Amino acid sequence: MARQYAGVTGQIENCQVMVFCAYAVDTGRALIDREPYVLAVWTEDAARCREAKIPRPRAKEVITKPELGRRMVERCRRAGVPFGWVAADSAYGQDRELRAALERRRIPYVLAVPVDETASTHGTGPLRVDVLTRKVPLVFERRSCGKGTKGERRYDWALAEVTWPGGSDGGPRRGFVHLLLVRRSISDPAKVAYFAVHARTGTPLSEIVRVMGLRWSIEDCFETAKSDCGLDHYEVRTWDAWMRHITLSMAALAFLNVTATRTDDTTSPPPPVPEPDHPEKGDPDPLSS
Template identity: 45%
Template sequence: MAGFHARFAHRFGRSEPRERALDYLTGLLAPLEKKNGWTLAEQVGQQRPDGVQRLLNHSDWDEDAVRDDVRDFVVETIGAKDGILIGDDTGFLKKGTKSAGVQRQYTGTAGRTENCQIGTFLAYASSKGRALIDRELYLPKSWTDDRERCRAADIADEVPFATKNEHFKWMLQRAIDAEVPFAWVTADEAYGQVKHLRVWLEERQVAHVLATKVNDTVTTTDGDEVRVDALIAALPHQAWKRISGGRGSHGERIYHWARVALRPVWENGFGHWVLARRSISDPTEIAHYVCYGPVGTRLKDLVKVAAARWAIEESFQVAKGECGLDHYQVRLYRAWYRHITLAMAALAYLTALRAQEAAKGAKAMTSPNLYP
């Protein structure tokens, strides 16, 4: 852990927050039921959480620079040219009205409207592992329209209202600018149904497989606007192929998949498709995707990208269950970013360890000395 911490130790202005950050990371990875200020302080031998609170609220350090260091570490350890960037948001249930961005709003974490904060995240996935590499805190208009309330939570006047889709674009642009190696982008229908996001990606020639709602429309070869479900419904029986989207917690994720090409190949060598995933046990259960990618893209390539969306759900589960992502007790805007960044760092460290163990296991399995 000390070696990992040394990668971004220079981001801290003084030795005290530098050392506190190492203690914080160690505590986040400790087998504690709750990882709040009190328990993290106790884990490193402190009687009170004052030092932990000071680290998050007032100490001099650059949380965005640490975020970038964590992203670079993830790329070094699990990066690959065929990597996939995944966008999604998750909820953090909270009490009261003073924590930055909190209000009653729908969160998929609870599956209902709750008093919570919403964080938007970008994950990176490859065959070597997956981790979170960027984050933004969603501020509802009830906050950005009330600048006095914002100031009380340390939200600067220049911080605007931004949708989760705008957050997604900010994070993708940062990944592009940092030359993160990736081949595809994916996200669920909350993002995929937004056409200006799809246009934004196409303008940058970013290949993507985005889930969308059943009544979304796309432009066909003839220039007509057609619903995605109508295109899929017109496919013949033989168009559907039984393909696994990879292993999940309950075994292989096997579905029937099919696709429809939309428009002639563009001069830049990219094409468009509508992709569909149909349940084997219930053929009426169909999910739809809009896709843009190199013309040589195969059906199984699109399936791989669509299925990779589960990697961010798994990242949330590990980050919350093992790295304290949702265990924080902070109210200030910047403190939220600082805790989340350190939790992402803990997840990146854990991901690297597991990738190393997997590589050792694979090497051992292929060693000729195993079977003398």
């Protein structure tokens, strides 16, 4: 607990900040990893860390939120979790070390970046992404990035091939490309968002947009875990107590998602069986020939 930026309110609050990893597939989603973010005001006070039972390595250094994200991705890899992409908001997307770590492991990503992040092309050199998009030709396509609470989330999307700083030397790895994904609001074209993309060569725009839409899985997981599994209903004062409560809530959320998916599989009507074509009068019966 400390005064820090709270994403829920967009302001500096006296709050706790946690880093979570969500796993999303077409049939469901769940939280699979978690860690509290500990600020310097805590790690610089060894006695305070001991009282809260924060592990010793935590009490010796300040670890950023993107570093926690890197650790979670690595734990997923070591555990053999099958995943094809990593997606995150700009708090992680602007971290060049995170992008470089994913590229070294040849992991595709779609990461939001702020407007002052830089990228370069052969014709422009390094520029802020909001400036770059005014200097390179963009072809927008209208697509949905998934369903929201009000229906399909439709935007105009465009891709530009760029080079992102902080990645592998000399550009992307063999067989991969760096791309800038631009999202523009249909109702207000002045509202534009930018995403750093590291993808296999030939990946279509539709796939990249789909992955970007899955980034909201983390928000869906938070909403359900808080309302149905008590994720934020705790009054604990130590690290290990927090980990126990959060882990139990995450397990409950996973159980609910698996159960819901299996229920959908058993209650969904089977696909219709196509009727055989009726032969014209005078034609031989194909079923008897």
